[in-house]
Structures are given as C-alpha cells and as structure tokens.
Amino acid sequence: MSMMNNYRKGWALRYLREARAELTAAQKTPYMTSSLILEALRKAQAAIYYSLGEPAFIAAIVRETLYTKQFVEDPILKFLVEIERTIQQIAQIPRSNSGKAMEQVNDLVQLASEIVELFTGESA
Secondary structure, eight states: OOSSOHHHHHHHHHHHHHHHHHHHHHHHOGGGHHHHHHHHHHHHHHHHHHHHSOHHHHHHHHHHHHHHTOOOOOHHHHHHHHHHHHHHHHHHSOGGGHHHHHHHHHHHHHHHHHHHHHHHSSOO
8 A cells, every 4th residue: 555645656757767867877978967967856856756755845954954953863754854965065075076976876776766666556
C-alpha cells in the first residue's frame, strides 16, 4: 500500500526523472555543467520533499533548522539539511571543479531515487 497520494507520487517521480535528465545533459554539454548539476540536485531535493509530505512545509523546517544551526538528531531531517548545505556549496563551486560536484550530485540523485522508491513503491 502506498504511503502517499497520487498527486505527490506523480510529482516525486517526475522530479526524479528530470534530475536524471539534467545530469545526462550536464555530461553532454560541459559549458553548462555547473548550472545543470545544480538544477539536478534541486530536483532530486524536490522529489524527496514530495515523497515525505507537503514540500513547502518540509522546506521551511529544513531552512529553519539550517539557519538556526540547531543540533539535529532525526536522521531524515539531518539528511535533508545536508542536501540543502550541498546545494549551497555546489552553487559556489567554480566551473573548473564541476567534475567532483557531478560525482557528488550523481550520488545524491541515486539516494533520492532510493527514498522515492521506498515511499512510492515504484522504481523511478
């Protein structure tokens, strides 16, 4: 039995497909790599948010936790905060270091895929 409604499920799967497409495009167009991998990471983040609940509420909790620098015990919230930190770091990376960022984002998109699959019951 699915833990989410079809609306959120559809958006989670769509964002995950788009994140993968952004990564593929980044590999094929080196001059756009930095913006494409950042977009892929943001879409993977959105896919996770849709899998967990209402994205606006989750984003607000993550931002508040990040900016107040609270100690986080909850593993899911800790993971979401780390994704947000990664987005901020990758946004600052110069184009010359985009290879390392590409690997990191690829790993995060794979983790997002596993999370979405866990909550949707479908392979994305």
